[in-house]
Amino acid sequence: MLRTIKYFGLGLFLIGLVVFTAVNFVGEYTVAPQKFEDWVSSKGIVSELFLQEAREQIVGNAFTSFELTSKLSELAEKSHQFHVDRIREWESEGQVSQDSINAEWSKVIWLDWSKTHKEFTYPLLQKTVGGAVADHKLLFLFLTFGLGILGGLLYILPDVVLLGPAGIKHHGIYHNSATNRGWVGISVFAYLIVFYCTLYFFPAYMVNSIIITDPVSLSLSGNSASQWFMYGFMYCVVMTVMAVRMYVKYRNNTYQIFRTTVVLFFQIAFAFLIPELLVKFNQPWYDFKNAWPLDYDFFFGWQLDQLMASGNLGWFMLIWGVVLSLIIVPVMVYFFGKRWYCSWVCGCGGLAETLGDPYRQHSDKSVKAWKIERYLIHGVLGFAVVMTIMTLIVRSTGDQYVFGLENYKVQSWYGFFIGSIFSGVIGTGFYPLMGNRVWCRFGCPLAAYMGLVQRFKSKFRIATNGGQCISCGNCSTYCEQGIDVRSYAQKGQNIVRASCVGCGVCSAVCPRGVLKLENAPNTGGSRMEAPEVVLGNDGLKSLLKK
Amino acid sequence: MEHIVIIGNGISGVTAARHIRKLSDKKITIISSETEYFYSRTALMYVYMGHMKFEHTQPYEPHFWKKNRIELKLAYVNKVDFSEQKLFTDKAEVIAYDKLILAVGSTPNKFGWKGQDLIGVQGLYSRQDLENIEKLSIEGIGHGVIVGGGLIGVELAEMLHSRHIPVTFLVRENRFWGNVLPRQEGELISRHIREHGVDFQFEEELEEIVADANGRASKVITKSGKEIEANFVGLTAGVRPNIDFLKGSELKIERGIVIDRKFATNQSNVYAIGDCAQFENPVNGRRPIEQVWYTGRIMGETLARNICGAELEYSPGFWFNSAKFFDIEYQTYGIVLSELQDGQSEFYWEHPDGKICMHFVFNSESKMFVGVNAFGIRLRHDVFDRWLNEGRDINYVLAHLKDANFDPEFYKAYENSVVSQYNSEMSENVRLQSRSWNRILTALKT
Ligand SMILES: Cc1cc2nc3c(=O)[nH]c(=O)nc-3n(C[C@H](O)[C@H](O)[C@H](O)COP(=O)(O)OP(=O)(O)OC[C@H]3O[C@@H](n4cnc5c(N)ncnc54)[C@H](O)[C@@H]3O)c2cc1C
Ligand code: SF4
Numbered sequence: 001m002l003r004t005i006k007y008f009g010l011g012l013f014l015i016g017l018v019v020f021t022a023v024n025f026v027g028e029y030t031v032a033p034q035k036f037e038d039w040v041s042s043k044g045i046v047s048e049l050f051l052q053e054a055r056e057q058i059v060g061n062a063f064t065s066f067e068l069t070s071k072l073s074e075l076a077e078k079s080h081q082f083h084v085d086r087i088r089e090w091e092s093e094g095q096v097s098q099d100s101i102n103a104e105w106s107k108v109i110w111l112d113w114s115k116t117h118k119e120f121t122y123p124l125l126q127k128t129v130g131g132a133v134a135d136h137k138l139l140f141l142f143l144t145f146g147l148g149i150l151g152g153l154l155y156i157l158p159d160v161v162l163l164g165p166a167g168i169k170h171h172g173i174y175h176n177s178a179t180n181r182g183w184v185g186i187s188v189f190a191y192l193i194v195f196y197c198t199l200y201f202f203p204a205y206m207v208n209s210i211i212i213t214d215p216v217s218l219s220l221s222g223n224s225a226s227q228w229f230m231y232g233f234m235y236c237v238v239m240t241v242m243a244v245r246m247y248v249k250y251r252n253n254t255y256q257i258f259r260t261t262v263v264l265f266f267q268i269a270f271a272f273l274i275p276e277l278l279v280k281f282n283q284p285w286y287d288f289k290n291a292w293p294l295d296y297d298f299f300f301g302w303q304l305d306q307l308m309a310s311g312n313l314g315w316f317m318l319i320w321g322v323v324l325s326l327i328i329v330p331v332m333v334y335f336f337g338k339r340w341y342c343s344w345v346c347g348c349g350g351l352a353e354t355l356g357d358p359y360r361q362h363s364d365k366s367v368k369a370w371k372i373e374r375y376l377i378h379g380v381l382g383f384a385v386v387m388t389i390m391t392l393i394v395r396s397t398g399d400q401y402v403f404g405l406e407n408y409k410v411q412s413w414y415g416f417f418i419g420s421i422f423s424g425v426i427g428t429g430f431y432p433l434m435g436n437r438v439w440c441r442f443g444c445p446l447a448a449y450m451g452l453v454q455r456f457k458s459k460f461r462i463a464t465n466g467g468q469c470i471s472c473g474n475c476s477t478y479c480e481q482g483i484d485v486r487s488y489a490q491k492g493q494n495i496v497r498a499s500c501v502g503c504g505v506c507s508a509v510c511p512r513g514v515l516k517l518e519n520a521p522n523t524g525g526s527r528m529e530a531p532e533v534v535l536g537n538d539g540l541k542s543l544l545k546k
Numbered sequence: 547m548e549h550i551v552i553i554g555n556g557i558s559g560v561t562a563a564r565h566i567r568k569l570s571d572k573k574i575t576i577i578s579s580e581t582e583y584f585y586s587r588t589a590l591m592y593v594y595m596g597h598m599k600f601e602h603t604q605p606y607e608p609h610f611w612k613k614n615r616i617e618l619k620l621a622y623v624n625k626v627d628f629s630e631q632k633l634f635t636d637k638a639e640v641i642a643y644d645k646l647i648l649a650v651g652s653t654p655n656k657f658g659w660k661g662q663d664l665i666g667v668q669g670l671y672s673r674q675d676l677e678n679i680e681k682l683s684i685e686g687i688g689h690g691v692i693v694g695g696g697l698i699g700v701e702l703a704e705m706l707h708s709r710h711i712p713v714t715f716l717v718r719e720n721r722f723w724g725n726v727l728p729r730q731e732g733e734l735i736s737r738h739i740r741e742h743g744v745d746f747q748f749e750e751e752l753e754e755i756v757a758d759a760n761g762r763a764s765k766v767i768t769k770s771g772k773e774i775e776a777n778f779v780g781l782t783a784g785v786r787p788n789i790d791f792l793k794g795s796e797l798k799i800e801r802g803i804v805i806d807r808k809f810a811t812n813q814s815n816v817y818a819i820g821d822c823a824q825f826e827n828p829v830n831g832r833r834p835i836e837q838v839w840y841t842g843r844i845m846g847e848t849l850a851r852n853i854c855g856a857e858l859e860y861s862p863g864f865w866f867n868s869a870k871f872f873d874i875e876y877q878t879y880g881i882v883l884s885e886l887q888d889g890q891s892e893f894y895w896e897h898p899d900g901k902i903c904m905h906f907v908f909n910s911e912s913k914m915f916v917g918v919n920a921f922g923i924r925l926r927h928d929v930f931d932r933w934l935n936e937g938r939d940i941n942y943v944l945a946h947l948k949d950a951n952f953d954p955e956f957y958k959a960y961e962n963s964v965v966s967q968y969n970s971e972m973s974e975n976v977r978l979q980s981r982s983w984n985r986i987l988t989a990l991k992t
Contacts, residue, residue: 167872170592255954366607465927467840468840470588472588472589473602477602512868512870513924517955537863539848539862543851
């Protein structure tokens with residue numbers, strides 16, 4: 001009976017997922033003249049070639065999303081080529097005035113593949129979409145998110161009974177193709193990769209998925225939903241449903257329950273509701289818990305301009321951001337370890353700890369992986385710091401070039417490779433294959449920064465309980481950060497590692513009560529040195545004392 | 547260069563090898579017929595239950611051995627020639643040693659039951675046992691019977707249970723693990739195991755296992771004549787030293803390989819450690835054969851010192867151990883026997899939900915603390931070890947109980963309830979102290 005409910009839930013969830021995906025293959029985009037002109041002026045397009053051709057070929061016609069985006073890009077590229085060629089010609093002839101050349105330059109439409117769809121075509125598609133989905137947003141909100149939530153809960157809740165008395169049951173994780181990199185896991189991986197690539201680079205192909213959340217967005221900020229709103233909403237929904245799973249799975253473990261609740265709260269309140277409400281009241285969208293350098297564009301010019309232009313609140317946000325990163329973050333890490341952020345506050349951590357929990361065992365525990373981790377994560381931290389310094393220099397000198405590099409380019413590279421590909425596509429997409437903390441472990445510059453504080457100056461450690469370890473390996477297997485916890489525990493050594501996010505799962509799964517997350521004073525090396533002799537061998541201990 | 551040969555790549559042999567390498571440059575060879583690499587046999591159950599893959603049970607990566615110049619040989623030693631200092635493997639290899647360490651572990655007890663060698667009847671000790679039960683499970687296990695209510699028995703029960711296979715448990719005593727646990731704890735754990743749907747048959751012993759037409763077990767008959775359907779029978783009535791291949795040689799053997807306090811056998815340059823060793827004169831109050839993980843580790847480390855020049859006797863500190871029974875963890879420090887000894891008093895506290903308890907034993911007269919059993923609560927090893935070393939009395943222990951709490955943060959603490967029950971039962975006036983890092987960390991340092 002309960003099992004039937006579970007499968008029914010799974011069915012509903014899958015229907016929701018299929019509808020969410022399929023809506024993007026329907027709908028009609030009818031480009032009314034007014035909408036087209038609004039879009040043109042918002043994009044500042046002045047190329048007469050583009051405008052003429054677009055008015056002929058696009059305006060007044062109906063398209064599918066794929067047709068419309070490709071038509072727009074085709075015309076834009078053609079016009080780009082046309083104007084650039086003309087400028088070249090004029091320059092080589094040397095007879096045309098510089099003013100005309102400059103005027104011609106302003107007609108050039110600059111396109112960069114990674115931004116074409118998200119910045120150029122998407123706004124027009126979003127405004128022109130029509131069809132069943134656009135006409136029945138609420139219904140489709142129910143058929144996608146609604147069924148997803150309902151199905152998810154029906155799948156999860158029966159476990160309260162099915163899994164038996166409270167206690168973590170990892171039964172069958174390595175027998176199940178969803179959690180053992182089998183075909184289900186690989187399918188989830190593929191879906192996530194496609195989803196993230198579309199979301200980041202081709203949102204024009206998922207307009208219907210996005211506008212489904214219009215009713216929610218309108219009621220919050222009064223604006224229609226952007227792809228980021230849809231993603232933020234989805235993020236909260238997924239975390240909430242998967243938090244319920246955490247409550248069921250870890251219901252014997254108060255640490256896990258508290259942590260899950262708090263991280264969920266920060267996501268919903270700080271990353272989602274507060275920023276949307278700020279927008280509603282014409283204030284800048286601002287996530288008060290997002291700390292630089294994870295929030296890598298905090299010091300970007302447009303961001304500073306926006307905050308400085310937003311009155312007292314803007315200045316407060318600016319100062320808060322700086323204080324958060326430079327004072328609160330390290331001080332909190334000193335007292336509690338970086339876990340206070342990574343697994344109690346952070347959104348990336350929040351998703352990893354809820355949606356990602358079923359995949360935590362896939363992190364690579366080898367020494368080699370640890371080596372790669374240190375190069376990568378500190379590399380990204382270096383990149384973020386250098387980029388930020390560069391940005392600030394540019395702001396004070398006004399010269400776009402620093403160290404011979406164009407600031408804007410460096411920012412775009414970071415945004416593309418680190419901000420989108422690494423943290424999003426790889427960070428989440430690879431959950432089913434490489435574990436739930438790929439980004440946090442290998443990429444996050446804030447984690448790297450806090451890691452240094454945690455490693456060298458903190459009270460936090462995972463204490464090892466004397467000689468009780470039986471080297472079973474549960475702790476290492478379920479460490480999402482790929483720390484070989486056992487290698488410390490079996491030596492009676494406390495675990496002090498830069499990468500530890502303090503999720504507490506090693507302690508939770510240890511069958512012998514060996515591990516305890518602790519903030520304690522540091523007296524005489526007790527924090528991280530391995531004892532010469534593991535507790536229990538009194539004979540050897542007294543020999544060494546002599 | 548001196549050649550140290552170790553038979554057995556379990557915790558004791560491997561610990562010896564690692565420490566010999568740390569202390570010296572001797573040539574080291576480890577021979578085992580079970581697996582290529584050292585793994586934790588304590589984790590066998592988790593592999594079957596799908597919590598881990600077999601690789602995860604290996605505490606060291608494969609490159610570790612090469613890096614540390616520890617040669618590994620996958621072979622079975624048929625025979626040792628002690629006078630020539632040579633051994634012979636099943637691969638027809640002859641290996642000479644300067645020093646030989648026998649760390650050959652245990653093998654499950656079989657008491658000559660009828661049908662004990664049928665298909666579907668096995669113990670749980672080795673990797674081969676794991677592969678075997680996996681194979682049987684794929685063929686299908688309708689009902690399992692487990693014989694012997696100890697730690698490995700309950701692990702086997704949990705394993706079958708995790709794959710939704712109904713289990714019946716034949717236990718000779720009137721409660722679970724009755725020869726080790728006091729009545730209260732035995733009952734608590736029995737209740738919990740039952741809650742999971744395991745069928746306990748107390749005061750029942752195996753008489754016979756009956757085969758089906760294919761030679762696979764099909765049912766067991768108990769001494770009292772009960773017949774129970776079973777195409778899987780787990781024999782978990784303890785283990786014994788795995789020393790049959792040494793029988794008939796000059797090596798002195800009783801139940802295990804007889805050794806002195808420095809692990810030397812009666813043959814020169816031959817030592818024995820771990821599960822297979824039997825102390826001629828056991829250390830104060832300990833058993834002659836100790837079959838647990840950490841004693842194997844301590845023996846290995848101590849012997850390594852001796853092989854590298856020290857003259858160290860086996861001298862483990864106070865007894866401790868731990869286990870987990872389905873969802874309930876167990877830890878013990880000091881000695882708590884199943885029956886209270888003469889001159890001892892006890893104090894037992896149990897949480898109303900019946901899943902958490904603490905059982906303290908102390909000297910009736912001096913009040914000196916003797917040992918504690920804890921279920922569902924984690925306790926700090928260092929702190930209890932220190933209290934035992936310092937000979938603290940029970941009142942001191944209870945007053946400072948918060949120092950010993952090792953439960954995760956935000957867990958409900960029970961010290962208040964424990965101490966107030968103690969005070970009212972014993973008409974004492976112990977005042978619970980708040981936790982002191984200072985005290986805890988000094989325990990760590992000493
Ligand atoms: C399922 C299970 C769970 C356990 N859980 C716990 C626990 O939670 N806590 C605890 O303290 N203890 C536990 N134990 C006991 C603990 O595992 C043993 O005490 C410990 O492993 C013994 O180590 P050892 O090195 O002495 O021998 P072993 O680990 O038995 O190693 C001996 C090795 O020698 C090999 N060998 C033997 N003879 C030969 C030969 N002639 N030629 C070649 N190779 C040979 C064997 O194949 C074996 O690989 C458990 C045991 C089992 C089986
Ligand atoms: S889970 Fe516990 S007993 Fe097992 S290896 Fe880790 S610390 Fe040791």
